[in-house]
Amino acid sequence: MCLAIPGKIIEFAADGGSRATVEVAGVRRKVDLGLLQEDMPVLGDWVLIHVGFAMSKISEQDAVDQMNTLRMLGESEQAMQEVRGYGLERE
């Protein structure tokens, strides 16, 4: 139930249906976007793929925020508070 991998949408199906070709490190597979119909991804978006279906769009911003937070570990508590004040961490 848990193996899901990030892939990039490189092509939409010609028939206009909800399938797209997604690429993971050079491996390509057609994926069903039906579970994302309320917020359809566009070409170049990254989605989480599980059993041939896209489960969620991946937020590049959140990924960057996460890495920034982690890289700041070990900095002083004051620096951490400052960073939090920028509003980078969202609920």
Next chain:
Amino acid sequence: MKFVDEFRDAAVINKTAEEIRRLADPSRHYRFMEVCGGHTHAIYRFGLKDILPDNVELIHGPGCPVCVLPMGRIDDGLSLAKDPNVIFTAFGDMMRVPGTQGSPLEHKARGMDVRIVYSPSDALKLAQLNPDRHVMFFAIGFETTAPSTALTVLRARAEGVRNFSVFCNHVTIIPAIRAILDSPDMRLDAFIGPGHVSTVIGCRPYEWIAKDERKPIVVSGFEPLDILQAIVMILHQMRAGEAKVENQYKRVVPWEGNRAALKAMGEVFQLRPYFEWRGLGFISQSALRVRDTFDEWDTEQRFRVPGVRVADPKAAQCGEVLKGVLKPAQCKLFGKECTPEHPLGALMVSSEGSCAAYFNYEHRKAALTSLSWPA
């Protein structure tokens, strides 16, 4: 690989592990349960236990849909494969799981048409390509996978594919967590929440764990930095005396879940009144069945399914290991009568089951007397 490699960065992992050591109170022994089998697998694959302090213990939870599937259900599914008209399809995870007459792969070796699929949509395609055969899809998984099965049934109906049915063994995660918390021997401090199930159900369904049970739960991704960051967040909560639901896996998990996925699930499935979980017994409202409106695509309506019940050997202590009361090596059968090659109980049949994972990746490391790491 984007969105993967960053979260395996060794330098940042070292930093985060150090933060965990800083936050963990040396006078306490922490017990965190990771609910999901995928997390169990990740913890072993990335060797995370080696970098956690000794007083932070990870207990493996019941979120392994293959592990908790009763043997009788495998027999039921395979009984249909005997019909030469039927093509039995399932995920690779199922292929070596033993029924009483052998595993799906063993049935294949005996001449039955058993095929691995990566997606339920591949099983549907197989049905379209083989109009004179019936394709049966053995559906397993928690809420991560159920929406994909649901959407496939909807597509089958929309495209008028009648030679396709789903043998539905989807289970839901919340009752499993409840069973853990209801267990009298349970001694857990917090939960590492299932990241991919949460992409569907969101984070709200866990609120009772924080509010009523007063346990922190942090929904976590599956890369090393995700799991380690989730542990950091749990430790922060515990230091502050808090218990709340937090989302570590923000880049992927929406707090409100995936409405379209929940809608598809609701349209195609309904909850069974009860379902048997291997190792945990019968749990009410814990599993899905195909709704009557989709009878045509429900294997259990299209075919007579024997309904076999097979008990595990009494000596197998799967239930206690599942609930985190016992460690795999503490079960009397572990590594002797029960190994990944001849599994006797739930947790050896799948590579992400606690016992199999421990056996495959870890227990021979106990013989390691000294391991000097590269600087």
Next chain:
Amino acid sequence: MAHGAGGKASRRLVEGLFAPVLFGTNSEPLTDAARVSLNGAQIAITTDSFVVNPISFPGGSIGELAVNGTVNDLAVSGSRPQTLVVTFVIEAGLSTSVLEAEVRAMAEAAQRAQVKIVGGDTKVVEHGKADRIYMTTTGIGTPLRGVTIDPRSIKPGDKVLISGPMGDHGITILLARGELDLEADLRSDTRSVFPMIEAMAAAAAPGIRWMRDPTRGGVATSLNELARDCGQSIHLHEEDLPIHDAVRGACELLGLDPLHIANEGQFLAVVSPEYVDSALYALQQAPGGGEARVIAEVREQPAAAVLVTTQYGGSRIVDMLVGDPLPRIC
């Protein structure tokens, strides 16, 4: 029978049945080719069967595998491959054009590998009694001077080299079957490894302790066999493992471990620390050896086990597979 995939089940069959009954021994380590002495001349001899689906795939076909596979078994046993004989078991109904293509592929592969095919046999069986075509090749070689393969000579501190990236062949085959609907720009790595071994031996023969070609069951299986045979521990460094992006992507998508995936054009070597630099250099300069790397070292503990370690200090045991690697979704 799960015995074909080259993992634990295969090994059990060989050790438990074939070795004691046919070879009259079950205590000596099994090698890739046998050394025999005939009237004072030393020759190496080996045989292998080839069953693959599909029979033709990007980068090669069964005919090439049949030549290169046996050539490589001779090469990793420290011998110069010289001649092959080949047998075919053909399913009635196999198209002549397919058969012709395979025979041509064999001839071309033999020429590239500089071996002579000097004879063979053919049998045709009823339709349904074989999966299109099975091939067996038996090869003879002459020992390379100065090279002794003996796992018992392996000591802690020795290094493990690989000639190139892992997993290209197995993933190519998996994708070529079409069941998983995945596409990638990948080719089988099937080739003779002898030129690389010859170059390495010229520079570092006294330091070579052991070699093997990690075919079915992958690097993990070969190194586990080694660990058992020498009683030591093999510690792999995850960040040093050479893997092409597409192999990595496919493995991540399908939940497979590249260490378990078959290779048909690579070899592993254990080399003593004094010779490893010259061995690696020679390998990297040899045609086709540009991606060779040091991937592991031999240690004492945990005995007879293979371990993968990460840069941040995590580790996991890597065992042989029981059967074929299967995709997973959990």
